[in-house]
Amino acid sequence: MTLFVIAGALLLLGIAAVAVAWPLVQERRAPAAVELAEEALPTADPLVELQAQRDSIYQAIRELRFDFQVGKVSEADYKVFDSTLRGNAAAVLQQIALLKQAEADPALDASLEAEIAALRHVNGSGPGPMTPAAVAVGEAALNFCPKCGQRLQAGNRFCGNCGAQLI
Ligand SMILES: [Zn+2]
CATH class of the missing domain: 1.20.5 (Single alpha-helices involved in coiled-coils or other helix-helix interfaces)
Known part of the structure; x- marks a missing residue:
C-alpha cells in the first residue's frame, strides 16, 4: 500500500x-x-548564400572542436580538418569581400578583412601551424562541402548530403 x-x-x-x-x-x-x-x-542573392555558407562552415568548425574535445576526433585529424575548414571559410569570406567591393560598400570591408586575418591566424586559439606535408595530405584526402559543411571523400564532384556541386 x-x-x-x-x-x-x-x-x-x-x-x-x-x-x-x-x-x-x-x-x-x-x-x-x-x-x-x-x-x-531558396534565395537568389549570392551574398546571402555566401553568408549562409560561411555560417555553416563556422558551425562545422565549432562541431569539430567539440568532437575533438570529447575525444571523437584524434588530434592529428582535428588539425587537418580544422585547417581545411578555416581555408574554406577564408575563401568564402574573400568571396564575400569581393562581392561587397563590387557593390561599393567599403565600410564593411575592414571588419571582413579582420575576420579573414583571424581565420588565417591559426596559431591564436587553435592547434599549432600545419606542416606543408600535413596540409597537402589533408587537402588531398579530405574536404568539406562549402554549402553544408558535410565531410566529403576526395574526388567527389557533388556533395552527398546537399547535392552541391564541388570544384
Ligand atoms: Zn553539402
Whole structure:
C-alpha cells in the first residue's frame, strides 16, 4: 500500500517537473527552428548564400572542436580538418569581400578583412601551424562541402548530403 502511494507521488512529481521544464525546452528549441526555416528558403542573392555558407562552415568548425574535445576526433585529424575548414571559410569570406567591393560598400570591408586575418591566424586559439606535408595530405584526402559543411571523400564532384556541386 505504501509503495503505491510513493509511486503515485513520484509520478505526480515527474509530471510537475515536465510541466515546469517544457516551456523552457520549447523556448530553447524555437530559435533553432527559425534558423532552419531560413536556411531552407531558396534565395537568389549570392551574398546571402555566401553568408549562409560561411555560417555553416563556422558551425562545422565549432562541431569539430567539440568532437575533438570529447575525444571523437584524434588530434592529428582535428588539425587537418580544422585547417581545411578555416581555408574554406577564408575563401568564402574573400568571396564575400569581393562581392561587397563590387557593390561599393567599403565600410564593411575592414571588419571582413579582420575576420579573414583571424581565420588565417591559426596559431591564436587553435592547434599549432600545419606542416606543408600535413596540409597537402589533408587537402588531398579530405574536404568539406562549402554549402553544408558535410565531410566529403576526395574526388567527389557533388556533395552527398546537399547535392552541391564541388570544384
Ligand atoms: Zn553539402
